[in-house]
Amino acid sequence: MRSVTSLDATEIDAIIDALTFDDRGLVPAIATQWDTGEVLMMAWMNADSIRETLATRRAVYWSRSRNELWRKGDTSGHTQKVMRFQADCDADTILLGVEQVGAACHLNTRTCWDADPLAVAFTDEA
């Protein structure tokens, strides 16, 4: 993985050009806590949100419900500083490593998988 202190507009455009967006112009983005790998949340990005994310190093998503850029933490203060940005083998799913401030989830839990009443863990029989 390339280590950089920042990316210029040309480098950011090269990353965006290499991605495959769906028919809505979106890619799913999985946000993890960069140093522990903990999966925090999944959201969507379009080209503009990726451009702003990489330029500012603050995670910016695309809100499908509000149909606008969603600068994570604007309301909650729970921002995400981007430490790593990776695309998967098909260049259609982003993996972000972030420094999460406070709760990642709008329910005020650390991750978006902390409050599922139907979650199951299989206990293998001896």
Place this chain on the structure above:
Amino acid sequence: MRSVTSLDATEIDAIIDALTFDDRGLVPAIATQWDTGEVLMMAWMNADSIRETLATRRAVYWSRSRNELWRKGDTSGHTQKVMRFQADCDADTILLGVEQVGAACHLNTRTCWDADPLAVAFTDEA
């Protein structure tokens, strides 16, 4: 999280009924190595693939390109034994904890984020 040795059809239907599928009848599913939390891959599931996944404890996805159930490992042998199944706060994204056999990625790498030529890590300036 509930610990179970298996789920019956009624319990599986309750989980599926609680999920919110997109207009294609799909939800994204993030597969992680259950004991380390390593993010392995992202794929899609529909109700049928979730039903089979929870009944057999073998990860089954929906292939959007082939438009059919994708029993992970049928071709590669790289199966995923499901240890945990969780839905997120909006019940529209699955987090799977699996025991991954071999490479999760069709490129034969451990994860789908091991070979991105454009991946960047930001090095914070001192």
